[in-house]
Amino acid sequence: MNIKRQEETLMGWSIMWWLFKLFGLPITIPWLIYHFLDIMQQKRKRAALSSKVIMITGASSGLGEALAHTFYRWGCRLILVSRRKEELERVKNDLMNTYQTIPTHPPIVLPLDLTDINNMKDEVSKAIMVHGRIDILINNAGITYRGEVINTSVDVDLKVMMSNYFSQVALSKIVLPFMIEQKSGHIVGISSVQGRIAIPFRSAYAASKHALQAWYDTTRAELFDKNIKITVISPGYIKTSLSLNALTENGQVYGLMDKTTENGYQPEFVAECILKSVLKQEKEVTIAPFSPKVAIVLRTLFPSLFFWIMQKRAKNK
Template sequence: MFFHMIELTLQNRMNEVKKLYESLSLIGSLSLAISLPWIIYKALHLQRSLNNLFGKVVVITGASSGLGEALAHEFYMKGCQVVLCARRRQELDRVRTDLMHSHSTVQTHPPIIIPLDLADLDNLVENLKKIITVTGKVDILINNGGVSHRGNVLSTNIDVDMKIMMVNYFGTVALTKAVLPDMVKRNEGHIVFISSVQGLIALPERSAYSASKHAVQAFGDSLRAEVADNNISVSVISPGYIQTNLSLNALTGSGDSYGQMDDSTKSGYTPEYVAKKIVKAVAQKKKEMIISSMLPKIAIFLRKYLPSLYFFAMARRAKKSSLK
């Protein structure tokens, strides 16, 4: 009798487990039936969006190296007419040659080179006119050019702050304002600002750079609202650390070149990875995107919802840095 009761109990438990398994299987099947079409739809939508880039005129600043060069490759592979802009003509020639040799089967126009200096505000309008004279229009402007900063506030000369703001903010704004009238006239266009995670969270010893990127973020948000009725998209992209020469070319407090590759930069994303993510965001006309590891995203969350904890963490970081 006793063993019979145990057998019945075990049998009941087995039946309960079986029913639970069947219910979970049903839920899983329903979830798959619902999610699979959605995944397929999103994939097809993304591919259509990427296909729509074909033939677009894309102007890229800072195209002579790093992320700008990687973006040039990605847009060129999508069949865009790429306009390469930067100060160094020789490097732009190299990038142009690499594009044509690496993607010789791509059906598009040869890349165009327009040397320009974002700090030279007086000539930006003329450079933009040259581009439109050659291409007839600008469909997408990628504001990627910029310079970084390494140094604390106390030891950073004000002319360094001004130079970084001139390139990263005023040069970007001036070029954007130069291209806008034609976009408004045609009732279409896309302005892309390559900002930084440091435009969302300011780090110690990055005051000038963070301030310039904060400004770009705000300008982009204002512009997006103002041109919404003109069918002009505005995207603000905020990458984290990328394996480029940004830290090598960063300005110190005295205005000299920093000349060092930060460990955080060494361990960052590759330019090619970030470029692919940006091109997808541009194709989908996303208003903003953060491309970073989890730690910066946590810091952004803390800055917004637990600011006291964020301020404490940054003070600890500043103290640790000053002890080196």
């Protein structure tokens, strides 16, 4: 993370020098003032995170674990959710041994199968009542999929939809009454670029993320006067074990690290971007390279061209 901050600092100085050479002081000085004020504002907002209660699902590894580190070091009170209790305990110990926060808030470990949507309300409610409130819910847990539509069992479609869509909706509906009662709250849905565009051999995954996008958009509109913020994060590929655990057409585990995943963003970088989006209370953020962002624009403005490109991609499997 220190390397990333150094890179950002160097980039900032490069932009300033470029502006100075191109436009001189009349442009450079206002930019410097804006940049300085933005930095100060971000520091104040980060400091305001102290003691906020944040629930993170899928916190036992990958992006969820990175999010736990990112928010805990700012003094947040964490509720870590995952099916794997041992891994959650490991993350909890890593956090407490890595960061010396004052006061110290030991993270709450909540082992939970989020797909068991009819039996999780009591456990979630008890965990929230430890601190008496819930400020931010980060819906991060989910699975992915690889396969052809025609060969994919409907059971696989159901399993992916249950994990990626219904579990997030069910957990959000448990948390929302607490947020409405306290008259504030923020739900962060971790979607995907594939929630904005659909690519070949990802039908179940893309469908679940498209559904998620629609639910959050509707919820944001309906709760705008309740002081409930909704942020949808659409990342590109992240270097985690997600593809290793992907489901295949017949429900088996994929077990391979895709080249795209291997070359994806580091989870720590994505977690930092998510932190910034929470601080800015942004409604929607796409964390992806240039080409996926262009594809999103093409799908919107030139759908026929986008469909042709996807046909070529499917053919060249």
